[in-house]
Every structure is written in structure tokens, then in C-alpha cells.
Amino acid sequence: MSTTEAAPTGHGLPDTRRPRIRFLAIGVVLAAGLGVGLFTSLGAPARSLPGVGSAAPSFSLRALGEGAPVGTPTDGGGNGRPAVLLFFASWCAPCQSEVPAIAAAYRAQGRDRVPLIGVDGMDPAPQALAFVRRSKVSFPVAQDSSYMVTEGLYGFNGDPDAVFINADGTIEHIVHGPITAAQLRSWERRLR
Secondary structure, three states: OOOOOOOOOOOOEOHHHHHHHHHHHHHHHHEEEEEHHHOOOOOOOOOOOOOOOOOOOOOOEEEEOOOOOOOOOOOOOOOOOEEEEEEEOOOOHHHHHHHHHHHHHHHHHHHHOEEEEEEOOOOOOOHHHHHHHHHOOOOHHHHHOOOOOHHOOOOOOOOEEEEEEOOEEEEEEEEEEOOHHHHHHHHHHHOO
């Protein structure tokens, strides 16, 4: 008998287990390689998220309620002025105490204040608008219902977050978690 023929089994049929095992092993190796490639983005360029010292991504989103689109321009935080981005949502427990306090501090600063831009993530418009009104927010708020800016541009996956942007459009500081009115003022003074 040649080495390429399958040996007969006790039932008069050729032994087909070896080719099946080989195909199974090859299938498992290919599936594992595909899984590793898909889940680790093997070969894909790494996405660079903005950090301190890097340029703040420009964006424009629909404003809550009515009004002009809200976002950051390409030349800095607020048309060549420093700015602060405050990411929040009505369902976020820390945001429920942070946003009213920040809104009150913003109103108290008067005309010399640094522009503050709110970004509400993953709230239906009616809930977001009710939260902003209840919190007495007077700064512009963008609705990021698809997380295009929150997760897409900044890589934030939880609320709240704050980004302090210098007049030249570079990020001075990022705070993950709630901030107090005193922290807001302290970081605003460092912006240039």
C-alpha cells in the first residue's frame, strides 16, 4: 500500500480522521489569527487622541434648543481666545451636582470670563434641554447624541470631563471627573 492511501479501518472504510484533524487545526489557527487581527486592530494605524500640548480638535455640533452650531474653531478655543470644554450628560450622577455649580460660577464671572462650551453626550434632546435649563446653564451647549466628539475625537467614555484650551488651540489641561468652581477658575487663569 502506498503512503498516500488511507488505511482501511475495521469497517472496510478508509481512515479519514487525519485529514479532518488537519483541516480542523488549520481552521482553528486561521480563526484565531482573524480574531486577533479584528480585536487588536493589528496592522491598523493607532488612533492618536488629543492630550496636553496637542491641538484641540475642531468640531461643530447642533446646539441644544435653537441657535447657531456649537463647537471649537480651528484657530483656538474660541476664535483665537482660550476656551473650556465641559463634557456632561443628564444621566451622569456627578454631573448633576457639577453642572449647576459650574453654571453659577460662569454667570458670576461676568464679561471677562473664558468662553465655556458644554458638550452633552448621549441624551435625547428633551432630557438634555430640561437638564441644562434646570441647571441654569447660560453657556452654549452642543448635543453630541452620537458621541462623535466625546468618544470619536477625545476618546472620553465617561462623564464628566473638562478640557482647557489655550488661545493657540493647544490643550493646556484635561480633567477626568467632576471639577469645582474653584478648579475651573484656577485652570482658566493658566490659559494663555
